[in-house]
Amino acid sequence: MSSSDMSQTNLDHQTEVKSSTKPIVKVEQVGQTFKTRQGNFVALRDIALDIYPGEVVTLIGHSGCGKSTLLNLIAGLTLPTSGVLLCDNREIAGPGPERAVVFQNHSLLPWMTCFGNVMLAVERVFGRKERKSKLDARVHAALDMVHMAHAAEKYPHEISGGMKQRVGIARAFAMEPRILLMDEPFGALDALTRASLQDELNSVLAKTGATAVMVTHDVDEAVLLSDRIVMMTNGPAATIGEIVTVDLPRPRDRVELANDSRFAEYRATVFEFLYRKQLKKVA
Amino acid sequence: MSAVIVFKNAGVGMAPAPETLAESPLSAQAEVSTEVSTEVTTVVSAVAEDAAVKESQTSTDAKSTASQPQGSGKRWWTNIGRRVYVMLGNLVPPLLGLCIMVGLWAFVALNNDSIPGPIATWEAATKLFADPFYSNGPNDQGIGWNVLSSLQRVGVGFGFAALVGIPMGFILGRFTFVNRMFEPVISLLRPVSPLAWLPIGLLVFKRADPAATWTIFICSIWPMILNTAQGVQRVPQDYLNVARVLGLSEDKIITRILFPAVLPYMLTGIRLSIGTAWLVIVAAEMLTGGVGIGFWVWDEWNNLKVEHILIAIFVIGIVGFLLEQFLLLLARRFSYESR
Ligand SMILES: Nc1ncnc2c1ncn2[C@@H]1O[C@H](COP(=O)(O)OP(=O)(O)O)[C@@H](O)[C@H]1O
Ligand SMILES: [Mg+2]
Numbered sequence: 001m002s003s004s005d006m007s008q009t010n011l012d013h014q015t016e017v018k019s020s021t022k023p024i025v026k027v028e029q030v031g032q033t034f035k036t037r038q039g040n041f042v043a044l045r046d047i048a049l050d051i052y053p054g055e056v057v058t059l060i061g062h063s064g065c066g067k068s069t070l071l072n073l074i075a076g077l078t079l080p081t082s083g084v085l086l087c088d089n090r091e092i093a094g095p096g097p098e099r100a101v102v103f104q105n106h107s108l109l110p111w112m113t114c115f116g117n118v119m120l121a122v123e124r125v126f127g128r129k130e131r132k133s134k135l136d137a138r139v140h141a142a143l144d145m146v147h148m149a150h151a152a153e154k155y156p157h158e159i160s161g162g163m164k165q166r167v168g169i170a171r172a173f174a175m176e177p178r179i180l181l182m183d184e185p186f187g188a189l190d191a192l193t194r195a196s197l198q199d200e201l202n203s204v205l206a207k208t209g210a211t212a213v214m215v216t217h218d219v220d221e222a223v224l225l226s227d228r229i230v231m232m233t234n235g236p237a238a239t240i241g242e243i244v245t246v247d248l249p250r251p252r253d254r255v256e257l258a259n260d261s262r263f264a265e266y267r268a269t270v271f272e273f274l275y276r277k278q279l280k281k282v283a
Numbered sequence: 284m285s286a287v288i289v290f291k292n293a294g295v296g297m298a299p300a301p302e303t304l305a306e307s308p309l310s311a312q313a314e315v316s317t318e319v320s321t322e323v324t325t326v327v328s329a330v331a332e333d334a335a336v337k338e339s340q341t342s343t344d345a346k347s348t349a350s351q352p353q354g355s356g357k358r359w360w361t362n363i364g365r366r367v368y369v370m371l372g373n374l375v376p377p378l379l380g381l382c383i384m385v386g387l388w389a390f391v392a393l394n395n396d397s398i399p400g401p402i403a404t405w406e407a408a409t410k411l412f413a414d415p416f417y418s419n420g421p422n423d424q425g426i427g428w429n430v431l432s433s434l435q436r437v438g439v440g441f442g443f444a445a446l447v448g449i450p451m452g453f454i455l456g457r458f459t460f461v462n463r464m465f466e467p468v469i470s471l472l473r474p475v476s477p478l479a480w481l482p483i484g485l486l487v488f489k490r491a492d493p494a495a496t497w498t499i500f501i502c503s504i505w506p507m508i509l510n511t512a513q514g515v516q517r518v519p520q521d522y523l524n525v526a527r528v529l530g531l532s533e534d535k536i537i538t539r540i541l542f543p544a545v546l547p548y549m550l551t552g553i554r555l556s557i558g559t560a561w562l563v564i565v566a567a568e569m570l571t572g573g574v575g576i577g578f579w580v581w582d583e584w585n586n587l588k589v590e591h592i593l594i595a596i597f598v599i600g601i602v603g604f605l606l607e608q609f610l611l612l613l614a615r616r617f618s619y620e621s622r
Contacts, residue, residue, distance in 0.1 A: 075528060077527060095528045099528075105521060107524065109522060124531060
């Protein structure tokens with residue numbers, strides 16, 4: 001689906017997608033309990049969520065409510081203690097190359113260049129089928145997409161935090177995943193860098209039509225990027241509180257949106273949820 | 284350092300008001316004569332550069348870079364001057380320390396007839412080092428040969444220790460069960476002086492030379508195992524998560540993630556091993572005889588050539604120091620954090 005027909009009939013599009021296509025990821029009555037020294041800790045309960053192809057879903061909630069826990073479940077890094085998660089109708093039993101992850105702290109391997117880091121992922125997914133020159137081309141294309149082609153031979157410690165995060169995103173996209181999972185990908189960046197990376201992510205998502213689930217605690221980021229915002233209640237035993245569908249035309253321009261009343265409304269809805277309904281009791 | 288942080292915040296947070304960034308380098312440059320203000324200049328322009336690299340699209344940063352590249356020639360000179368000054372400052376204390384040591388030695392030698400002074404030792408050393416590689420049969424060889432055969436024993440014993448210890452360390456680090464199984468054994472054997480193992484070596488190998496190598500093996504193996512195991516245990520979970528989400532095969536995990544992550548720890552283990560090995564070899568050779576610096580010391584003691592013993596002490600010290608420096612250099616080359 002191109003971004004242009006999304007912008008024309010965005011409302012129809014959303015409902016149409018839901019009725020006609022099958023979800024990529026189904027989360028069915030999932031609960032997660034951690035065994036700790038103080039006994040069992042119920043982090044998540046009764047999570048039910050369907051994610052459709054081409055959708056950008058953000059998970060928002062107060063710190064410690066279980067956003068990362070849910071994302072890790074979808075990634076397959078942890079397994080649920082109750083319920084089941086499906087990806088393409090198959091149970092998620094572990095990580096898989098169709099679900100790429102962008103970590104908050106970029107997690108580039110410091111002993112490899114940016115090229116090497118992306119190549120590690122490319123090799124794993126395409127190494128058996130394709131020749132070396134094709135793999136190289138894939139790596140360069142991925143770095144180019146996030147405007148990091150110039151830093152291919154640099155080591156992670158030689159580039160800035162924002163650039164590292166770009167390379168992390170390139171690594172994830174280079175795997176051509178069915179779904180992109182991101183855990184507060186821009187959380188550690190300063191405001192300006194974050195804004196430019198958000199715009200870049202928006203355009204890359206539009207270009208590739210990728211499905212994405214992103215954890216954030218930034219309300220503007222959530223409204224700017226998402227098709228749906230999943231708002232989670234406070235832990236322990238957190239679950240999905242409300243889901244907002246964001247019917248803003250794409251491509252979205254942050255400057256235009258700043259004066260858009262609908263943008264303000266969505267923002268207000270999320271703020272209302274976070275700071276009225278789920279106000280975190282600070283000890 | 285606090286100045287850096289203050290300016291950095293001003294640069295990034297107050298970006299809508301470009302005057303803050305654009306003005307400060309100029310005003311600081313006006314009084315370039317004092318140390319402090321040159322420091323500020325570098326800091327501010329570094330921040331400006333930094334911001335420009337990060338966000339070259341925004342026009343505010345473009346303005347701030349425009350005001351930066353003036354008077355950089357002058358800064359270049361002061362930098363060289365400062366560096367020479369720092370180098371001299373670094374050199375003076377160690378030289379002074381060495382002078383005091385030689386002075387004390389000369390003082391002791393003056394008051395004690397049996398100990399030769401620095402000058403006598405120096406003369407003996409020039410004679411000795413005129414021909415370090417002569418060989419008159421197995422019991423009379425140049426000091427060069429003695430040092431080399433000691434180094435060879437250390438190398439061989441250490442090599443075997445690495446061959447056994449590094450894989451052991453990986454296994455211990457990766458499997459908690461094996462780790463806990465070996466923990467009491469290692470705790471029991473590690474404090475034992477390697478020389479206590481010498482008779483066992485003589486018994487098993489029937490010859491002095493492999494027995495000395497055997498003691499080196501024993502003393503080298505513990506740091507190798509323990510440091511490697513620690514390195515494996517400390518591989519950041521982030522890197523292992525990357526391996527998991529990428530679905531890397533076990534051999535890729537070992538070669539691309541575990542090995543590079545553990546390498547700095549392994550190199551620390553190697554450095555400690557070789558350090559102790561060099562300590563132990565002298566003692567072992569005194570007991571086993573043959574060719575080697577330890578044996579040579581003992582031989583010179585029997586010949587009552589005390590100045591040669593003093594020379595040997597220096598040689599042993601210098602070789603040990605060079606080994607350590609070489610391994611530190613190696614570690615620095617391969618440690619990804621400091622690169
Ligand atoms: N492995 C674990 N063991 C025990 N408790 C955990 C574990 N992982 C997360 N938790 C707890 O679960 C809750 C949710 O954590 P997390 O998903 O990281 O929150 P966030 O929404 O900030 O990402 C927190 O209270 C955290 O302490
Ligand atoms: Mg989190």
